[in-house]
Amino acid sequence: MDRLVLLVSTGxxxxxxIALFAxxxxxxxxxxxxxxxxxxxxxxxxxxxxxxxxxxxxSFVVALLGALVTGALLGxxxxxxxxxxxxxxxxxxxxxxxxxxxxxxxxxxxxLFGPKHRPMTPVxxxxxxxxxxxxxxxxxxxxxxxxxxxxxVGLGVLFNxxxxxxxxxxxxxxxxxxRLLGVRVPRMVTIGWMLSSAVAALAVLLLVPTELxxxxxxxxxxxxxxxxxxxxxxxxxxAGALLGGVVVxxxxxxxxxxxxxxxxxxxxxxxxxxxxxxRPGGIFAPKEARTA
Amino acid sequence: xxxxxxxxxxxxxxxxxxxxxxxxxxALAATxxxxxxxxxxxxxxxxxxxATAGLTLLVGLTGQLSLxxxxxxxxxxxxxxxxAAPAADAGLPPAAGLALGVVGALVASGAVGxxxxxxxxxxxxxxxxxxxxxxxxxxxxVATQVPGLGKDQGLAVPFVPVPGxxxxxxxxxxxxxxxxxxxxxxxxxxxxxxxxxxAGLRMRAVHGDEVAARLAGVSPARVKVGAxxxxxxxxxxxxxxxxVVTQNVGPGRYSLAFSLLLVVAVVVGGLGSVGGAAAxxxxxxxxxxxxxxxxxxxPADLEQRLSGNLAVAxxxxxxxxxxxxxxxxxxxxxxxxRARLAGRLRRPRxxxxxxxxxxxxxxxxxxxxxx
Amino acid sequence: MRAATGRPAxxxxxxxxxxxxxxxxxxxxxxxxxxxxxxxxxIDGLTLExxxGEIVALLGANGAGKTTxxxxxxxxxxxxxxxxxxxxxxxxxxxxEDRARRGxxxxxxxxxxxxxxTVEENLELGALWRYPGRAERRAxxxxxxxxxxxxxxxxASPGHQLSGGExxxxxxxxxxxxxxxxxxxxxxxLGLAPRVVAQLMGxxxxxxxxxxxxxxxxxxxxxxxxxxxxxxxxxxxxAVVVDAPAADLAADPALRHAYLGF
Numbered sequence: 001m002d003r004l005v006l007l008v009s010t011g012x013x014x015x016x017x018i019a020l021f022a023x024x025x026x027x028x029x030x031x032x033x034x035x036x037x038x039x040x041x042x043x044x045x046x047x048x049x050x051x052x053x054x055x056x057x058x059s060f061v062v063a064l065l066g067a068l069v070t071g072a073l074l075g076x077x078x079x080x081x082x083x084x085x086x087x088x089x090x091x092x093x094x095x096x097x098x099x100x101x102x103x104x105x106x107x108x109x110x111x112l113f114g115p116k117h118r119p120m121t122p123v124x125x126x127x128x129x130x131x132x133x134x135x136x137x138x139x140x141x142x143x144x145x146x147x148x149x150x151x152x153v154g155l156g157v158l159f160n161x162x163x164x165x166x167x168x169x170x171x172x173x174x175x176x177x178x179r180l181l182g183v184r185v186p187r188m189v190t191i192g193w194m195l196s197s198a199v200a201a202l203a204v205l206l207l208v209p210t211e212l213x214x215x216x217x218x219x220x221x222x223x224x225x226x227x228x229x230x231x232x233x234x235x236x237x238x239a240g241a242l243l244g245g246v247v248v249x250x251x252x253x254x255x256x257x258x259x260x261x262x263x264x265x266x267x268x269x270x271x272x273x274x275x276x277x278x279r280p281g282g283i284f285a286p287k288e289a290r291t292a
Numbered sequence: 293x294x295x296x297x298x299x300x301x302x303x304x305x306x307x308x309x310x311x312x313x314x315x316x317x318x319a320l321a322a323t324x325x326x327x328x329x330x331x332x333x334x335x336x337x338x339x340x341x342x343a344t345a346g347l348t349l350l351v352g353l354t355g356q357l358s359l360x361x362x363x364x365x366x367x368x369x370x371x372x373x374x375x376a377a378p379a380a381d382a383g384l385p386p387a388a389g390l391a392l393g394v395v396g397a398l399v400a401s402g403a404v405g406x407x408x409x410x411x412x413x414x415x416x417x418x419x420x421x422x423x424x425x426x427x428x429x430x431x432x433x434v435a436t437q438v439p440g441l442g443k444d445q446g447l448a449v450p451f452v453p454v455p456g457x458x459x460x461x462x463x464x465x466x467x468x469x470x471x472x473x474x475x476x477x478x479x480x481x482x483x484x485x486x487x488x489x490x491a492g493l494r495m496r497a498v499h500g501d502e503v504a505a506r507l508a509g510v511s512p513a514r515v516k517v518g519a520x521x522x523x524x525x526x527x528x529x530x531x532x533x534x535x536v537v538t539q540n541v542g543p544g545r546y547s548l549a550f551s552l553l554l555v556v557a558v559v560v561g562g563l564g565s566v567g568g569a570a571a572x573x574x575x576x577x578x579x580x581x582x583x584x585x586x587x588x589x590x591p592a593d594l595e596q597r598l599s600g601n602l603a604v605a606x607x608x609x610x611x612x613x614x615x616x617x618x619x620x621x622x623x624x625x626x627x628x629x630r631a632r633l634a635g636r637l638r639r640p641r642x643x644x645x646x647x648x649x650x651x652x653x654x655x656x657x658x659x660x661x662x663x
Numbered sequence: 664m665r666a667a668t669g670r671p672a673x674x675x676x677x678x679x680x681x682x683x684x685x686x687x688x689x690x691x692x693x694x695x696x697x698x699x700x701x702x703x704x705x706i707d708g709l710t711l712e713x714x715x716g717e718i719v720a721l722l723g724a725n726g727a728g729k730t731t732x733x734x735x736x737x738x739x740x741x742x743x744x745x746x747x748x749x750x751x752x753x754x755x756x757x758x759x760e761d762r763a764r765r766g767x768x769x770x771x772x773x774x775x776x777x778x779x780x781t782v783e784e785n786l787e788l789g790a791l792w793r794y795p796g797r798a799e800r801r802a803x804x805x806x807x808x809x810x811x812x813x814x815x816x817x818x819a820s821p822g823h824q825l826s827g828g829e830x831x832x833x834x835x836x837x838x839x840x841x842x843x844x845x846x847x848x849x850x851x852x853l854g855l856a857p858r859v860v861a862q863l864m865g866x867x868x869x870x871x872x873x874x875x876x877x878x879x880x881x882x883x884x885x886x887x888x889x890x891x892x893x894x895x896x897x898x899x900x901x902a903v904v905v906d907a908p909a910a911d912l913a914a915d916p917a918l919r920h921a922y923l924g925f
Contacts (some may be wrong), residue, residue: 008484035418067443085616091418092357096559097357103608113599161789170788174777180737180836182763182792213370220548224429231422252595272426273415276415287742 002134007257008250009282013141013251016206018146021226022233023155024200029235030172031192032096034083038101040223042078044216046070046201048113049138051120051214056166067201074212075197079190109216110290117213126210126245134180143208152242155195159238168192224250224265247271294481294591305485307315312481319473325549328465335472335537337577342479342530344557344569346465346523349487351555352564353495354519356412360424361432361527362551364408368528369541371400374440390452390536393588394475396602397532398525403523409517428551435543447544449535472533479529486522495519555580556607560614579603678838688751690715690877691736691767691845696745698728698735698901705731707901708745713845714880718871720888720909721881723898729881730772732898733847736767736879738762743872749845764792768843772850772892777836778822782814785822789837807836810866828859835863839870846870851885860884864891890914897922 021039028036036042054063078101086093124143128135137145159165170178171188179185204219204228211218219231229248234242248268255267347361375396379389408427412420431620443446453459454467457641461469486492497505498512505512535541553576560575561568580603587598670684672846689712692728699705706728713719734740736747738759747754751768757765765856778784783804790803811832817825825833831851838846848867852860868891870876884890895912897905905912905922 029418035421037421062890071372082616083675084611087619090355092351092355093615095357095418095421096555096897097612099555100608100611100615103552103556103611105608107603107605107608110601111769112599113607163795166307166784166788169790170780170784176739177775177777178768178772178788179759180739180763180775181769182760182841183788184760223427224426227422228426231419235418252340262433262814265426265433269426269430271421273411276411276419276423 003257006128006135007136007253009137010141011250011253012246013078013145013148013249014149014207014210014253016022016145016152017203017245018222018225018229018249019242019245020148020151020203020206021200022245023152024203025106025194025230025236026198026233026235026238026241027155027196027199028229031189032079032083032094033088033091033198034098034131035091035227035235036196037095037098037223038078038105039098039197039226040186040204040219041060041102041105041216042074042197043200043204044070044109044214044219045074046197047204047208047214047218048109050201050205051118062118064202065204068198068206071193071201074201075193076190079193083193084125084186084189104218110114111174113115113216115215117215117218119213120209122209140209144210147206148204151199155199155238158195164191225249225268232275264267297444303489309481312484316473317476320470323469326466326469328463331465331469332537332578333581335533337574338472338476339533339537340496340531340554340557340573340577341570342476342533343527343554344573345480345483345566347554348558348561348564348566348569348572349492349495350519350523351484352514352562352567353492353499354516355499356516356520357421357553357555358408358412358424358520358523359421359555360408360428361523361549361554362546362548363424364405364527365531365534366431366541366543366546367403367404367522367524368397368531369449369535369546370441370447370531371398371528372532372535373398373449373541374400376450377447381468386452387455388448389450390471393449393535394529394532397528397535401524401528401531402521404520405528406517408524409520410518413513413516423552425548427548428548431546432543442542444543446540446544449539449541451539452536468537471536475529475533479526479586480566483522483526487564487566488536491515493516512640537570550609552576553607556611559614560610563619576607579606609619609662682908688715688746689713690717690750691879692746693732693736694746694748694749694881696732696735696747697743698731698740699742699743704743705901706735706742709898709902711896711903711906713846713877715877716875717894718867718870718878718880718892720885720892720895721879721898722885722888722895723889725883727898728900728901730849731901733769733771733849733879733881736847737767759855763841763843766842766844767847768838768841768845769847770838770849771836771852775834776822778823781819781821782825782833783818785833785837786814788841790840793841796923803840803842807840810836811862828855831855831859831863835866839866839876842874843876845879847883848878848880850881852882852887860887864888886913918923 021043025036025039028034033186041215046067050063050067050271053066071209082097082101083094083222084095084287091120122140122143124139126138126140128138129142130136159169160237167178167183168188168191170181171183171185172192175185178188204222206223208214208218224246225248229244230241233242233244233249248271252264319334323334326334330543343361347358348362350358372393373396376389376393380386381489384392400495408424411423415423431503432444436443437512452468452471454462454464487495494505494510494515497508497510498515503511505515531541534545538545557572557576558569559572561570561572580600583603583606584599587595587602590598684917691711691713693709693711696706696709697704699802704705709732711719721732723729731740736744738754738757743825749765754762754766754767756908763769780788786804786807787800789807790800794800794803808818813829814832814836817829822830835848835851846867851863855863864887867878867880871878871891880888889909891910892909895905895907895909896903899910899922907915907917907918
């Protein structure tokens with residue numbers, strides 16, 4: 001029972017990181033109708049910068065800001081430099097360019113930094129906190145939980161309560177009408193990419209200390225989980241990304257804890273297959289909605 | 293088949309088969325000019341070509357992006373091993389084992405491809421890519437968890453020796469290249485026939501506009517599943533070839549990276565072009581080897597970092613460059629103005645002048661009656 | 664037929680006080696505009712001027728080029744030749760969104776309401792570029808509700824829940840809250856009940872006569888369009904074939920029959 005509590009609460013904390021990353025995929029999909037397969041690789045680049053900043057200044061806050069800024073700049077560069085140049089008629093060219101970008105970024109990181117994992121120490125201890133004698137969550141996981149929730153709420157406010165969010169939402173679903181109403185749609189697409197890449201960088205920065213360490217492929221599994229989540233919830237649904245992230249996080253935590261880590265990818269694949277066959281557009285999409 | 297077109301159609305099929313036979317004979321003859329290592333590479337290229345030929349039709353014609361094509365090759369490889377190994381243990385001659393193994397490969401890859409195709413028929417672009425991505429990531433777990441697949445190490449594949457009459461003429465690498473060339477011809481020729489026939493037309497119709505295709509009596513689901521199964525069978529044969537050539541089938545070879553290389557091959561070769569798929573297959577097999585050969589002269593630390601990575605960086609850059617600047621790939625660049633024109637016609641073109649956004653191509657219908 | 668719209672008798676637009684003298688600079692001028700491929704232009708050397716405060720009905724058969732003309736004016740379609748001038752300024756280098764920000768509004772054909780946004784959010788979106796300040800924007804949105812009563816009752820409803828009439832009201836109100844100088848409308852009456860059409864036309868007429876809004880109104884519904892227009896322009900094969908005062912066009916059976924089919 002104690003083990004279950006620990007596994008579930010750790011799963012929720014991991015799940016929120018997955019959800020953050022999935023949210024970042026949803027933001028780009030909504031802004032530009034592109035599934036950014038390069039999201040993880042871009043985020044890892046930003047975390048390498050954060051790693052260097054932390055080593056140089058010793059400050060986690062500086063590192064965090066560095067990751068956010070680098071992520072945003074990378075997002076803008078990729079959108080302006082690459083994605084704007086491919087046809088938006090179908091999602092295919094954008095996906096292919098993103099795949100090419102993953103290959104370039106990961107191999108260049110591999111050439112520059114070699115294959116070894118660089119350990120990153122968490123800002124807070126990883127020993128579990130106990131509630132009434134039951135170990136519940138480590139301090140670091142609690143920190144991750146709080147940061148993730150703050151970002152999710154912040155994004156919610158930004159998108160639903162601000163004029164920038166209004167323009168972002170309108171540009172995403174009705175670009176032509178939005179332009180006729182004076183909304184600078186190309187700028188909104190760039191802002192969407194910047195937001196998305198910054199959120200992804202944050203998610204990876206939160207994740208790396210709990211894993212082996214920093215390496216070009218540190219975020220690969222996170223990407224697969226987050227993409228699974230985005231597909232589960234429907235690429236258009238922020239709420240779906242949030243809920244799906246927690247579900248996948250808890251599932252992976254339970255399967256790893258009670259069976260073996262090797263079974264986790266199978267469990268995720270099974271979940272994905274079942275959901276896609278029952279609701280092809282994701283749990284939160286109206287049936288048959290996403291045909292393009 | 294439409295009766296009206298049967299005559300020309302049969303002629304066309306004959307022409308394709310004739311060309312395939314000629315190319316096969318040429319390739320078989322060419323193996324005599326190659327040393328054993330080159331013949332080994334040729335066999336690997338042929339196996340890769342089996343997979344890329346199907347993938348290029350799938351992506352280029354029906355618009356379904358599969359990131360898990362390596363899994364279909366793996367299915368073929370495992371199917372081959374699971375049948376060929378018991379056949380060898382039962383004392384059957386190598387030729388019979390080879391034939392049975394190929395059947396096993398077809399059954400296994402056809403089954404996996406059929407299931408994926410059913411999913412693909414219901415899923416749109418990014419969702420299918422996601423499912424296939426999860427599949428290829430889960431392959432090592434499948435190999436480890438499912439009993440009988442030999443865990444991480446994979447399965448050993450019975451050795452296929454040079455048959456008696458040829459033993460004096462060639463070494464085993466050349467013989468394996470022959471096997472690879474013949475199996476590849478058998479795998480790819482039906483795809484070429486499919487592509488240029490009515491099935492190819494249906495695939496393009498489904499890609500162009502599913503609703504319109506449906507109105508014209510074409511079932512998008514059936515076409516997509518069909519394309520997936522056809523591509524899977526071919527990829528499965530490629531997996532069988534690789535199993536024969538390397539005498540092993542395991543999850544390590546069929547990683548996500550390999551799947552992405554297959555995508556690189558078809559994009560760089562030119563989506564929808566079978567010849568381009570062949571060129572792309574050669575590229576993704578030879579370039580990493582070339583890079584490693586060049587890098588082997590460098591200091592150990594640098595060599596270790598460049599090994600693998602440099603080729604991937606080049607492939608990634610190629611993928612981006614081709615998609616952004618040169619969407620027709622090698623096929624469009626090398627096959628002259630006629631093919632280029634065909635490529636342009638194949639791609640939908642906005643009716644308005646090029647400077648307006650793509651969503652705006654809504655021509656006003658010309659008036660039918662006007663006084 | 665002309666009275667069938669049920670609008671007040673005083674609404675006959677031809678004698679409108681806002682029609683300025685010939686010396687006034689046109690609010691919108693189109694000069695030698697050509698759109699489409701060389702062999703088959705959709706718009707073929709079209710020239711047209713619309714004076715400030717004037718309502719011009721753009722008439723013609725399906726395929727005459729009305730929609731393409733409006734989309735070219737708002738910048739969604741690039742012309743092959745010719746110029747579009749807003750208050751005398753050439754718009755060639757001005758993007759779609761900057762044309763909107765200079766007061767050239769377009770209500771495109773069909774369901775231009777952003778269905779994922781609520782009525783209120785749609786109106787806010789329309790007012791955003793003109794009123795960055797929250798208080799002014801609120802006031803502008805309130806003016807939108809004043810134009811069409813039904814919208815106020817549905818302010819929190821998402822666009823996809825609105826009826827066809829409500830959507831068209833919202834699209835028009837959303838354009839008007841930003842106080843444009845020139846408004847391009849594409850088939851606003853399409854598929855709507857006569858009562859709703861009359862209401863829309865009434866709001867348009869009031870806007871033109873009250874605030875000096877210039878209107879270019881593409882319509883299949885010739886009767887409604889001519890009922891509020893100062894001038895009627897008939898397009899055929901992408902060129903102007905008739906340019907006459909709306910009253911003359913409506914009153915001349917030969918013209919009507921030849922070009923408008925009734």
